[in-house]
Amino acid sequence: MIFKKQVYQPDKKTNPLIGFLLFLISIVLLVLTGPFGFIYGLFHSLFAKGFTGLGEFFLKIAISIDQLGNVLMQHLLNLLWIKKDGYKFGNRDETISSALGRNNKMNTLTSFGQFIDKILDIIDNNHSLDSIDYYIEPSKQIIDKLAWIHLADGKILSTRSKGKTKYYIPGGKRELGEPDAKALIREIKEELSVELDVSSLQFMGVFEAQADSHKPGVLVKMTCYYGNYHGTLLPDSEIEEMVWLNYKDIEMVSEVDKLIFDYLYQKGQLL
Template identity: 60%
Template sequence: MIFKKQVFRADKKVTPLIGIILFFISIFLFIITIPLGFVYGLFYKFFKKGIVGIGEYLLNIAISIDQLGNVTMQHLLNLLWIKKNGYKFGNRDETISSALGRNNKLGTLSYFGKTMDKFLNLIDKNHSLNSIDYYIEPSADVIDKLAWIYIINQRVLLLGSKEQPYYSFPGGKKQKGTSDAMTLQKRIADVLQIELDITTFQFIGIFEAEAEEYKPGILTRTTAYSASFSGVPTAFAETDQIVWLQYKDRDKVSRVDKLIFDFLKKSGRLA
């Protein structure tokens, strides 16, 4: 399959005055247009899909309100719901529930955060954990990486380096303005001297864990792919070495790569 180019654009710098003006314009348009759009949307969904359509429509609105709350309430939530080393609320592309779930996984919820999480669980079991969004736009609290997964005889290829404490999957950080496939193809060509066939890329999954060697609350999010290639994998740098690991070698990789090992083992690909 061929992946469409995914482009992340950095936020444009604006003056405070522009921000204030746009805020009041958006509030004005919200008051004028939302009631009409909401009523029309209810009727439209009802005639298209009945009660189910209305439920879907209201759920989408609830998610949007949740994202708005994550921005407007970020400073208060960061003060009351999480510990100092927690994952921060405030990403405009993320819901409150998603950020709550990330802190739940990290064990960085405060007393108030745990109380809210328990309350939501009464309504919807494992609500915050199931709400974690792995497709949010990049932020300073998330290190976005790519990994190429290559398995032979239930052993997976990783790279080792004297400069790094762990073996790691070939790959690297995502690049703004470049698709995952193109970024990974270039990176793998640099480190292994092979050419990945972009038309054969297969998405494996997105894995997220607390990052090593960074301050607490920083996460590593790895998007993993497999793909066919031409050539013979050869470590380019003299300090690097190619290793073939099994599941028993799980302790030799980073936290996020451990999750990939778990997934590969569970799916029967790794011995």
């Protein structure tokens, strides 16, 4: 059983003057204390873990610099590396490589962006795709959702809401500060009138794709769990239809659900 507690708080609105002062303070501290911290970190890592520790230390620094670059150069990268409908750089919790990987998956890199991606692949095969961080802070570009994967006889339980034409795997959005288990249990009870057994929840994976009915570049991140339930499956007032789908029904579901269908089909769990 795996629970990934994701408790995020939205950024506070900051007075521009305060933001500028904090920026100056951070620069001064970096200039004055950075060299000493770096030298001490080198020797500490070397003596604690040898060259392995040294490599880990350099990797952490590289990731931090990458995250800084994602904020510092966001407007330039959005102009040169991605198309207008691409996933935007600029999330302070994400590296440049992660954002590059998301655009790689979405085929929204410009020719220049593809060139940069190929160079990185030469250095480290599949670098951008392997660098995608699925656990960054939520942003306006990523819709954070959870899904319950319930399979029977090679079919997967899916629902269709009123006014919708596509089917969706049961689940929904988390409320602010909700961990995975609590959010998923609440959503499934609201949608299907059953109680998930918290002790049976098993993490399956995280999938991302273009969000339906949203402008290009807005992604939905689906964190999926298997799990048993108590009660009788009964759709609530918002759910118009509850069905069992096979892999052949893949065109009837959302883009992110298609990725989940592919994954389950490859594992032989969806027929």
